[in-house]
Amino acid sequence: MNPKIVIRNETDADVSAITEVTVAAFKTLAISNHTEQFVIAALRAAGALTLSLVAEVEGRVIGHIAFSPVTISDGSRNWYGLGPVSVLPAYQRQGVGKALIWEGLARLKAMNAQGCCLVGHPDYYRKFGFINLPGLVLEGVPQEVFFALSFDGQVPQGTVDFHEAFKADGPQAGAGDALPRA
Numbered sequence: 001m002n003p004k005i006v007i008r009n010e011t012d013a014d015v016s017a018i019t020e021v022t023v024a025a026f027k028t029l030a031i032s033n034h035t036e037q038f039v040i041a042a043l044r045a046a047g048a049l050t051l052s053l054v055a056e057v058e059g060r061v062i063g064h065i066a067f068s069p070v071t072i073s074d075g076s077r078n079w080y081g082l083g084p085v086s087v088l089p090a091y092q093r094q095g096v097g098k099a100l101i102w103e104g105l106a107r108l109k110a111m112n113a114q115g116c117c118l119v120g121h122p123d124y125y126r127k128f129g130f131i132n133l134p135g136l137v138l139e140g141v142p143q144e145v146f147f148a149l150s151f152d153g154q155v156p157q158g159t160v161d162f163h164e165a166f167k168a169d170g171p172q173a174g175a176g177d178a179l180p181r182a
Contacts, residue, residue, distance in 0.1 A: 003057045004057070005055050005056070005057055005062075005095075005096060005099055006055070006056050006057070007053055007054070007055050007099055007100060007103045008054060009051075009053060009054075010052040010053065010064070014054050014061055015044075017060075018037075018040060018052075018061065018064045018086075019037045019040070019041070021061055021062065021063060021064050021086050021087070021088050022036050022040060022064060022084060022086040023037050024086075024088055024089060025084075025086035025087055025088065025089065025092075026084070026086065027089075028089075035168060035169045035170075036084040036086065038168040038169060038170055039066075039084065039165055039166050039168050040052075040064075040066050040084065041168070042164075042165035042166075042168035043066060043068050043163060043165040046163065046164075046165050048068045048069060048163045048165060049066055049067075049068060050067050050068055050069055050080060050111075051065075051066070051067035051080075051104055051107055051108065051111075052064070052065070052066050052067075053065050053100055053103060053104055053107075055087070055096050055099060055100050057091070062087060062088045062090075062091045062096060063085075063086060063087040063088065063091065063096045063097065063099075064084075064085070064086050065082070065083075065084075065085040065086075065097075065100040065101065065104050066083060066084060066085070067080045067081065067082055067104055067108060067116070068080060068081050068162070068163045068165070069081070069163065070117060070162050070163070071160070071161045072136070072156045072158050072159070072160050072161075073158030073159040073160075073161075074156050074157050074158035076114065076115075076154070076156035076158075077114065078112065078113050078114040078115075079113070079114055079115045079116065079156065079160075080108055080113055080115075080117075081116070081117055081118060081160075081162045081163070082101070082104065082105075082116050082118040082120075083118050083119065085097055085100055085101060087100075098127075101128055102128070105128065105149070108151070113151060114150065114151055114154060115148060115149055115150040115151050115152070115154075115156070116130075116148070116149050116151075117130075117136070117138070117146070117149070117160055118130065118146075118147050119141055119145055119146055119147075120145060120147060121145070122144055122145065122147075125147050126147075128149065129149050130147035130149045131147060131148065131149070132144060132146065132147060132148075133148045133155060133156075135155070135156075135157035135158070136155070136156055136157060136158065137158075137159055137160065138159070138160045138161075138162070139159060146160075
């Protein structure tokens, strides 16, 4: 029997566990620049970590998801970026990431967010209703891995910019190339 997964807001006590989970989750991922933990820290430091949820089992943090504001060139407001989302390797493919995503999206909707976008694997994120929108782009990212989900039926058009914290490449925010991978 699988222990119960609890999804909750991060607390200050979770910060080091979130870092460990994030490092472990992306360690062997070839498409990663291995800077995701620095992105989360930079978002937190900038006050731009709008929603930060952890998944825990028996009091141990095993997963994390971050949502931060994005800007869209057409002026659309209240849109957020999903990512990174991380699950310890031993708990992957057991629904932890899916639970984090569903809960995060529900909480964004409850905050009256208009939509969410991300960079991620096409086969995975379509399950949640994310689609490729031809008129919405993230410069430097192939359209087939950039997804959006409108919560209100309004579809923005233009260029999306994730928070500057996604450029963090070390313990302090700096220039880098950390794409907002979910």
